[in-house]
Amino acid sequence: MNVELIELRDDRVRFLLSGVTPAFANAIRRSCIAEVPKLAIDEISIYENTSVLFDEQIALRLGLVPIRADDLKVYSTPDECQCGGVGCPGCRIDFMVTAEGPGTVYSRDIKFSEPAVRAAFDNIPLVVLGEGEKLVIEGFATLRTGKEHAKWQAGTLCGYKNLPSIEIIGCNGCGRCVKVCPRGVLVLDESDTLKVKDITECSLCRLCVEECEQRAISVMPLEDAFIMSIESDGSINAKDLVRMAAEELKKKALVLQDTLASIS
Amino acid sequence: MIPVRCFSCGKVISSVWEEYRERIKSEPPGKVMDDLGIERYCCRRMLLSHVEVVDMLRRYQ
Amino acid sequence: MAYKCARCKRTVEVDYEYAGVRCPYCGHRILMKERPTTVKRMKAI
Numbered sequence: 019m020n021v022e023l024i025e026l027r028d029d030r031v032r033f034l035l036s037g038v039t040p041a042f043a044n045a046i047r048r049s050c051i052a053e054v055p056k057l058a059i060d061e062i063s064i065y066e067n068t069s070v071l072f073d074e075q076i077a078l079r080l081g082l083v084p085i086r087a088d089d090l091k092v093y094s095t096p097d098e099c100q101c102g103g104v105g106c107p108g109c110r111i112d113f114m115v116t117a118e119g120p121g122t123v124y125s126r127d128i129k130f131s132e133p134a135v136r137a138a139f140d141n142i143p144l145v146v147l148g149e150g151e152k153l154v155i156e157g158f159a160t161l162r163t164g165k166e167h168a169k170w171q172a173g174t175l176c177g178y179k180n181l182p183s184i185e186i187i188g189c190n191g192c193g194r195c196v197k198v199c200p201r202g203v204l205v206l207d208e209s210d211t212l213k214v215k216d217i218t219e220c221s222l223c224r225l226c227v228e229e230c231e232q233r234a235i236s237v238m239p240l241e242d243a244f245i246m247s248i249e250s251d252g253s254i255n256a257k258d259l260v261r262m263a264a265e266e267l268k269k270k271a272l273v274l275q276d277t278l279a280s281i282s
Numbered sequence: 283m284i285p286v287r288c289f290s291c292g293k294v295i296s297s298v299w300e301e302y303r304e305r306i307k308s309e310p311p312g313k314v315m316d317d318l319g320i321e322r323y324c325c326r327r328m329l330l331s332h333v334e335v336v337d338m339l340r341r342y343q
Numbered sequence: 344m345a346y347k348c349a350r351c352k353r354t355v356e357v358d359y360e361y362a363g364v365r366c367p368y369c370g371h372r373i374l375m376k377e378r379p380t381t382v383k384r385m386k387a388i
Binding site for chain 3: 058059060061062063064065067068073074077078080081157167169
């Protein structure tokens with residue numbers, strides 16, 4: 019197995035994963051989506067709401083706000099918590115929203131009881147309050163996985179594609195394929211030789227193959243190399259997300275290993 | 283109110299809404315969205331097609 | 344259960360047997376239900 023980084027941003031990582039089966043690449047993808055636990059607002063108590071939005075609408079909006087914690091390992095999911103899911107500081111992070119109009123309530127107005135926890139984005143508008151309108155909400159956030167609800171889904175857009183391979187044999191340098199390629203993968207250099215500029219951009223559409231009268235180009239997907247593209251919702255850095263996804267897979271494999279070992 | 287996330291892909295788009303609303307007064311929306319990192323057409327339609335009605339609703343409170 | 348008249352804004356008790364849904368002070372037929380003072384608990388979904 020070989021990993022090569024293509025692009026790294028806080029919210030998105032693209033890397034080339036080669037020498038693995040599609041099953042493994044898919045396992046990583048699915049783990050990013052459904053197995054990595056993250057914080058999200060779980061339950062709220064509305065003390066006062068005279069805004070134009072219904073209580074339920076505000077509840078939904080609060081739930082969807084991504085929440086960032088300095089260290090997620092400090093918290094545990096309610097099912098695995100030592101309190102048995104009743105609710106304790108280990109599995110619940112309390113918060114409070116108090117606002118009075120006129121003005122907009124933003125995600126930064128969600129005040130958590132712990133300084134290490136905050137909304138990932140400061141400026142998500144939650145509700146616009148008019149003159150004299152009030153909002154008083156209390157509640158708590160919990161750590162869960164994307165299996166339960168999409169608001170606990172740390173990886174929003176996770177996917178992969180096979181690494182394309184473009185072979186050029188007997189090209190006469192007419193340049194028609196360069197024009198037809200929608201993603202600008204092919205270029206002609208100074209001496210009119212056809213070159214592949216950025217293979218990761220190729221979408222395997224094979225328009226260049228059809229366009230070439232010389233039949234000089236062949237485009238094929240490599241069966242054991244994948245370009246993984248993992249995007250996070252902002253609550254976890256994309257790089258950490260992939261690492262945690264791999265850890266979750268490992269945990270599952272270890273359970274299997276231990277169970278099988280105990281049978282013997 | 284602008285939805286917190288894109289309906290299709292789940293990317294948080296509401297965090298750029300206020301900047302987007304200000305900037306489209308003088309710039310083409312497509313360019314503003316490119317600038318704000320809204321790449322996919324599912325996210326772009328969220329901003330492009332949104333109509334803010336909360337201030338109109340308030341009159342009927 | 345307390346209602347509020349949409350026209351005269353007074354608190355109204357509805358007597359279904361006598362007048363139906365109607366404000367006894369001004370006769371207006373649109374009544375609004377007041378928000379209960381209890382705390383509302385819900386899942387953030």
